[in-house]
Amino acid sequence: MTIQQAAARTAPGADHSAGVSAVPMVAFEGVGKRFGPAGEGGFTALADIDLTVARGAITGIIGRSGAGKSTLIRLVNGLEKATTGKVIVDGIEVGGLGEDSLRGLRRQIGMIFQHFNLLSSRTAFDNVALPLEIAGVDKAVIKAKVGPLLDLVGLGDKANRYPSELSGGQKQRVGIARALATDPKLLLSDEATSALDPETTQSILELLKRINAELNLTVLLITHEMEVVKTIASHVAVIDAGRIVESGRTFDVYANPSHETTRTLLASALNLPEWLRNSIKQVPSAGDRVLVRLVFFGETAFKPLTGRLVAELGSDVNILAGGIEEIGGEPFGSLVVSYSADPAVVARAEQFYAETGLTTEVLGYVA
Numbered sequence: 001m002t003i004q005q006a007a008a009r010t011a012p013g014a015d016h017s018a019g020v021s022a023v024p025m026v027a028f029e030g031v032g033k034r035f036g037p038a039g040e041g042g043f044t045a046l047a048d049i050d051l052t053v054a055r056g057a058i059t060g061i062i063g064r065s066g067a068g069k070s071t072l073i074r075l076v077n078g079l080e081k082a083t084t085g086k087v088i089v090d091g092i093e094v095g096g097l098g099e100d101s102l103r104g105l106r107r108q109i110g111m112i113f114q115h116f117n118l119l120s121s122r123t124a125f126d127n128v129a130l131p132l133e134i135a136g137v138d139k140a141v142i143k144a145k146v147g148p149l150l151d152l153v154g155l156g157d158k159a160n161r162y163p164s165e166l167s168g169g170q171k172q173r174v175g176i177a178r179a180l181a182t183d184p185k186l187l188l189s190d191e192a193t194s195a196l197d198p199e200t201t202q203s204i205l206e207l208l209k210r211i212n213a214e215l216n217l218t219v220l221l222i223t224h225e226m227e228v229v230k231t232i233a234s235h236v237a238v239i240d241a242g243r244i245v246e247s248g249r250t251f252d253v254y255a256n257p258s259h260e261t262t263r264t265l266l267a268s269a270l271n272l273p274e275w276l277r278n279s280i281k282q283v284p285s286a287g288d289r290v291l292v293r294l295v296f297f298g299e300t301a302f303k304p305l306t307g308r309l310v311a312e313l314g315s316d317v318n319i320l321a322g323g324i325e326e327i328g329g330e331p332f333g334s335l336v337v338s339y340s341a342d343p344a345v346v347a348r349a350e351q352f353y354a355e356t357g358l359t360t361e362v363l364g365y366v367a
């Protein structure tokens with residue numbers, strides 16, 4: 001992929017369903033949500049949301065606390081109603097549904113939560129069975145259904161355990177099995193890994209990825225962690241102060257973020273050493289060094305550019321962090337370097353980036 005292709009990623013609201021069905025599972029069309037009275041005293045939580053969630057894909061919505069993520073996801077299952085615009089799920093406008101139809105729609109939408117929301121008085125089996133019981137499904141059918149679901153999430157031997165006897169990751173697995181019980185076509189995930197340690201987070205994300213692939217289940221997840229998006233979401237939308245500020249293929253957004261919020265979220269996922277992260281300044285002082293992230297992908301991944309940069313700038317370049325990872329199945333390398341913020345050095349570096357087509361991002365300045 002060239003830089004130009006990366007830069008030409010889809011604009012907010014465009015259909016970003018490459019590789020999956022073109023008909024979106026969810027479409028937000030000019031959606032706004034206001035809480036409280038019109039005018040003063042009210043609060044606009046969402047504005048001008050135009051976004052599609054591709055069928056069969058895993059789409060992440062990422063934003064800081066209070067950005068409007070939960071409100072956005074609650075519009076999908078009708079727990080909140082849009083003040084303006086339309087929320088369309090599988091071709092049906094949610095806002096136009098009566099209570100009965102809404103209940104029917106909710107049976108087709110599974111949901112998992114940060115704090116799992118299991119009933120402590122019920123075993124793992126009975127928690128998974130609950131949505132089926134509520135739907136009036138026959139006991140024998142429930143029994144035939146719940147066992148395989150527990151097997152699917154790797155808890156076949158924990159059917160009779162109570163939530164208090166399960167680890168956080170195991171509880172979330174029960175939550176996932178419960179969400180799948182009614183054979184949903186869409187799975188909503190509300191910060192499902194935020195309460196888990198990094199290793200457990202990875203295992204839950206792997207499970208969601210497997211379920212998405214095996215069941216062809218569309219997943220819409222909200223998170224404040226870029227790591228989550230990077231690990232499993234093929235597409236991402238960045239939300240800031242109630243507006244989608246950037247969206248597209250995760251790889252493209254990651255390689256070439258266009259909005260300040262995205263850049264900040266990405267910087268937090270860079271795995272910089274703590275001393276370095278804590279010493280980054282946005283305004284340089286005399287003698288400071290500029291801190292730059294170099295991105296290697298597509299053609300640039302195979303060129304020995306780091307050596308050439310060092311040759312270009314002399315021994316002044318410090319390599320501070322870096323690594324190669326996979327985003328959406330494609331290799332992606334990042335290298336964080338620092339060099340003198342002297343305008344002549346910076347100009348030489350920028351000329352080198354322009355000549356080589358290297359994607360770069362100034363993270364800030366360090367002493």
Ligand SMILES: Nc1ncnc2c1ncn2[C@@H]1O[C@H](COP(=O)(O)OP(=O)(O)OP(=O)(O)O)[C@@H](O)[C@H]1O
Nearest residue numbers: 035036043045063064065066067068069070071072
């Ligand atoms: N029922 C409500 N009444 C008034 N304001 C609300 C209501 N629900 C949410 N808000 C406001 O809307 C904004 C967005 O909230 P929301 O919960 O959607 O954000 P979020 O991105 O999910 O945040 P977090 O990650 O902290 O959960 C916040 O400022 C919140 O205070």
